[in-house]
Amino acid sequence: MPASRHFCQKVPQATPVAVFKLSNDFKEDPNPMKVNLGVGAYRTDEGQPWVLPVVKKVEKLIVADNRLNHEYLPILGLPEFRSSASKIALGEDSPAIQENRVGAVQCLGGTGALKMGAEFLRRWYNGNDNMKTPVYVSAPTWENHNSVFANAGFEDVRPYKYWDAEKRGLDLAGFLGDLETAPKHSIFVLHACAHNPTGTDPTHMEWTQVAEVMKRRKLFVFFDSAYQGFASGCLDKDAWAVRYFVTQGFEMFCAQSFSKNFGLYNERVGNLTIVARDADNVRRVLSQMEKIVRVTWSNPPSQGARLVAITLNTAELFAEWKDNVKTMADRVLLMRASLQAKLQALGTPGTWDHITQQIGMFSFTGLNPKQVEYMIKERSIYLMASGRINMCGLTTKNIDYVAKSIHETVVNVQ
Amino acid sequence: MRQTCNSDGGVGSTENVQARGITLLSIFVDTPTAEPNPETKLLADFKTDTHLSKVYLAGREYLNKEGQTSVSPLVGKIMQQICTDPTLCPEYPSSFGLPEFTRRATELVLGRDCHAIVENRVLGVQTVGCTGAVRLGAELLKHWYNVSGVWCGPVYLSSPCDDSLAGIFEAAGIQDVRRYRYWDTEQRGVGVQKMMEDLEMAPEQSVIVLSASAHCPTGSDLSQKHWRLLTQLMVRCRFFPFFLLPAQGLCHGDVQQDAWPVRLCASLGMELLCAQSFSHSFGLYGERVGHLLCVLKQSSTLLAVQSQAEKQVRALWSRPSVRGARVVATVLSNPAHHVEWQEGVKSMVERGILVRERLREKLRLLGCPGSWDHLIQQGGLYCCTGLNVQQVEFLEKRRHIYLHPNGCLNPQFCLAAPPGSLQRRHTPKLAVWLCLSTHRIIRVSCLRSPLPSL
Numbered sequence: 001m002p003a004s005r006h007f008c009q010k011v012p013q014a015t016p017v018a019v020f021k022l023s024n025d026f027k028e029d030p031n032p033m034k035v036n037l038g039v040g041a042y043r044t045d046e047g048q049p050w051v052l053p054v055v056k057k058v059e060k061l062i063v064a065d066n067r068l069n070h071e072y073l074p075i076l077g078l079p080e081f082r083s084s085a086s087k088i089a090l091g092e093d094s095p096a097i098q099e100n101r102v103g104a105v106q107c108l109g110g111t112g113a114l115k116m117g118a119e120f121l122r123r124w125y126n127g128n129d130n131m132k133t134p135v136y137v138s139a140p141t142w143e144n145h146n147s148v149f150a151n152a153g154f155e156d157v158r159p160y161k162y163w164d165a166e167k168r169g170l171d172l173a174g175f176l177g178d179l180e181t182a183p184k185h186s187i188f189v190l191h192a193c194a195h196n197p198t199g200t201d202p203t204h205m206e207w208t209q210v211a212e213v214m215k216r217r218k219l220f221v222f223f224d225s226a227y228q229g230f231a232s233g234c235l236d237k238d239a240w241a242v243r244y245f246v247t248q249g250f251e252m253f254c255a256q257s258f259s260k261n262f263g264l265y266n267e268r269v270g271n272l273t274i275v276a277r278d279a280d281n282v283r284r285v286l287s288q289m290e291k292i293v294r295v296t297w298s299n300p301p302s303q304g305a306r307l308v309a310i311t312l313n314t315a316e317l318f319a320e321w322k323d324n325v326k327t328m329a330d331r332v333l334l335m336r337a338s339l340q341a342k343l344q345a346l347g348t349p350g351t352w353d354h355i356t357q358q359i360g361m362f363s364f365t366g367l368n369p370k371q372v373e374y375m376i377k378e379r380s381i382y383l384m385a386s387g388r389i390n391m392c393g394l395t396t397k398n399i400d401y402v403a404k405s406i407h408e409t410v411v412n413v414q
Numbered sequence: 415m416r417q418t419c420n421s422d423g424g425v426g427s428t429e430n431v432q433a434r435g436i437t438l439l440s441i442f443v444d445t446p447t448a449e450p451n452p453e454t455k456l457l458a459d460f461k462t463d464t465h466l467s468k469v470y471l472a473g474r475e476y477l478n479k480e481g482q483t484s485v486s487p488l489v490g491k492i493m494q495q496i497c498t499d500p501t502l503c504p505e506y507p508s509s510f511g512l513p514e515f516t517r518r519a520t521e522l523v524l525g526r527d528c529h530a531i532v533e534n535r536v537l538g539v540q541t542v543g544c545t546g547a548v549r550l551g552a553e554l555l556k557h558w559y560n561v562s563g564v565w566c567g568p569v570y571l572s573s574p575c576d577d578s579l580a581g582i583f584e585a586a587g588i589q590d591v592r593r594y595r596y597w598d599t600e601q602r603g604v605g606v607q608k609m610m611e612d613l614e615m616a617p618e619q620s621v622i623v624l625s626a627s628a629h630c631p632t633g634s635d636l637s638q639k640h641w642r643l644l645t646q647l648m649v650r651c652r653f654f655p656f657f658l659l660p661a662q663g664l665c666h667g668d669v670q671q672d673a674w675p676v677r678l679c680a681s682l683g684m685e686l687l688c689a690q691s692f693s694h695s696f697g698l699y700g701e702r703v704g705h706l707l708c709v710l711k712q713s714s715t716l717l718a719v720q721s722q723a724e725k726q727v728r729a730l731w732s733r734p735s736v737r738g739a740r741v742v743a744t745v746l747s748n749p750a751h752h753v754e755w756q757e758g759v760k761s762m763v764e765r766g767i768l769v770r771e772r773l774r775e776k777l778r779l780l781g782c783p784g785s786w787d788h789l790i791q792q793g794g795l796y797c798c799t800g801l802n803v804q805q806v807e808f809l810e811k812r813r814h815i816y817l818h819p820n821g822c823l824n825p826q827f828c829l830a831a832p833p834g835s836l837q838r839r840h841t842p843k844l845a846v847w848l849c850l851s852t853h854r855i856i857r858v859s860c861l862r863s864p865l866p867s868l
Contacts, residue, residue, distance in 0.1 A: 302700030
């Protein structure tokens with residue numbers, strides 16, 4: 001009898017997720033001076049994760065509340081979470097909300113929201129079966145964008161020009177050029193603010209140019225909003241692009257994550273906001289979303305959504321949350337300013353203005369792969385091969401070491 | 415139309431879509447309204463039913479004496495502890511979830527000294543409920559079951575089964591979903607012979623989805639003798655078992671017995687997948703605590719499989735939510751808590767058995783035709799009455815009693831609630847009486863007091 005075929009008999013090792021590998025290598029490094037600039041989460045000046053004070057408060061409220069049960073949530077999630085989360089993205093006075101043409105699906109973090117949006121679009125956008133519809137993601141982008149859309153069945157996931165390595169800024173001409181030449185109805189994944197990994201966002205004027213082309217060429221707008229509030233410290237400012245597109249009459253998806261701005265990394269709190277022409281379209285879209293949710297995770301987890309909903313819907317808690325968010329954003333801004341000042345003071349070759357011009361958690365330092373390798377091997381400073389650093393990994397205690405190391409690297413390694 | 419963009423982030427003059435006076439078709443205009451899933455529809459019909467004595471018997475949860483879902487005092491206490499624990503950090507968990515949870519969940523199914531665990535050929539992944547576990551398993555099968563490319567089936571599901579199962583496999587890209595006969599209406603139990611016949615006809619190396627215990631939705635399981643026969647067949651035909659274990663402990667009141675079929679296959683050296691849920695056994699429905707267990711043939715492939723599983727998880731939900739898993743891990747890793755939990759599960763089962771016995775007894779007293787022993791032979795959350803489609807419809811439309819269309823119900827929802835209680839689902843002093851006539855459409859009486867004359 002021939003030998004049985006085994007499940008996973010010839011499974012190749014998948015390429016490790018770069019950021020996970022980096023974290024592991026950092027953990028195993030015995031150097032007491034080591035610094036982790038690859039971490040994708042906020043850290044305090046003591047290098048510790050931070051439970052937001054408002055989160056601690058609300059968790060206690062939840063635990064003490066006997067009326068709350070542990071029943072299944074509805075398939076689309078907690079209603080008060082969905083509506084308040086959408087309001088955060090679109091604004092309390094959004095015309096779309098007032099016109100009753102906004103819907104939402106509670107999802108497992110930002111990834112889950114992207115996944116639901118992708119699954120819907122593949123099935124229903126622009127007629128059935130969009131396996132061949134091009135999906136454009138920025139070059140570079142958060143690497144999981146590629147996997148989420150590819151796994152949802154899109155065969156053609158392509159980059160659009162975004163980062164100009166030479167000028168260390170936005171390649172607007174390239175971006176607009178790709179928008180002009182993309183096949184009509186292509187799907188574009190846009191970072192709402194605090195672009196990951198470059199930290200470089202279009203200006204308001206540049207966004208208007210992007211919107212103009214997208215409208216004319218009937219391209220689908222899919223915002224990824226993982227850092228609202230975290231980028232500038234102000235929720236409304238960080239939502240400018242999303243709200244602008246709404247006022248321009250776009251129908252769109254916006255995948256929201258509350259992992260970073262609530263520090264709820266392990267509760268997986270996300271929301272897919274849907275803006276359509278009218279309520280009937282929203283209703284039909286949501287009915288299909290229900291079907292998709294049902295065969296992925298059935299219904300979403302309750303804890304995090306409840307926490308966010310209570311916070312957003314209670315005036316004092318909402319104010320306290322905004323304050324906590326600003327605390328995080330301000331620390332990041334302080335580290336940016338400090339790093340830039342120290343590099344300038346050291347006379348490090350090159351310009352370093354991009355460190356303070358970029359926004360959000362990440363900065364594209366401009367270090368090349370060889371320099372990155374030197375930083376890791378010789379200085380035990382861990383950053384992504386792309387030169388991306390997480391500003392949250394910097395503290396008042398390690399910033400001198402990091403600045404000197406960058407200086408040494410740039411001088412010695414080309 | 416000009417847009418002015420202020421530096422403080424405000425947007426200048428705008429116009430809303432309707433005022434533009436141009437009819438613009440929505441890009442979603444071709445999206446049809448989805449058929450509601452049967453359960454949603456049933457609940458919606460129940461909610462809009464204005465009849466005062468309406469009863470919903472198709473719920474998916476275990477209920478306490480008060481007719482509500484609840485967590486045990488132990489679980490409640492642990493949740494409080496977790497909330498105030500200063501050492502717990504808000505970090506991203508790994509894509510596999512909490513290591514302590516996956517370890518305990520694995521041991522719970524297989525037993526700590528299972529060869530597969532000792533030989534390091536077991537992978538455990540925390541998932542978003544049982545649905546998430548099935549979905550992840552389906553994705554792994556699609557990509558890796560067939561050495562030469564994507565695998566599209568066939569996968570065999572029991573008839574009946576949970577109505578989302580087929581959709582999960584299809585959503586993962588496995589289109590060839592077939593059924594094997596399971597529930598036998600005449601026997602009011604598992605039709606083992608027909609089941610084996612159907613599986614004999616299945617192509618070699620088919621994936622067979624099997625309920626380890628507490629079959630959903632019938633509550634009817636195979637005996638150990640039949641499991642042995644089935645596994646012989648599976649080995650001979652080189653089938654791949656994909657177990658569902660949604661309520662370990664809640665079928666027989668014994669976690670080992672409920673996982674017995676999985677342990678049997680593992681002891682025979684078979685590879686398998688097992689999708690677990692901790693919703694029912696911990697009352698943590700909203701927390702979505704699930705687990706996918708993979709038992710491989712060779713430990714040499716473990717790391718590679720792990721890396722591929724991580725890749726799939728990344729594209730589905732990235733990482734699971736931690737709260738519920740932490741509670742379960744805390745209970746299962748503490749011997750005293752573990753014992754307390756098992757006792758709690760046992761008493762839930764005992765209460766469930768009492769309800770079933772009461773139901774059977776009432777039917778006997780009414781002189782209902784037919785045998786009703788199957789009600790107490792079934793176990794777990796569900797119970798298959800054996801009522802046909804017309805009879806179920808009669809119950810719904812004429813008596814305002816809502817069962818699954820396939821005649822299955824959750825007997826706990828028949829519990830008499832304390833007087834004065836306000837739950838919508840549990841009318842005080844209500845018991846459901848099923849009175850069957852083999853020659854007529856069923857009649858159902860809602861008992862208040864006294865017994866109605868028939």
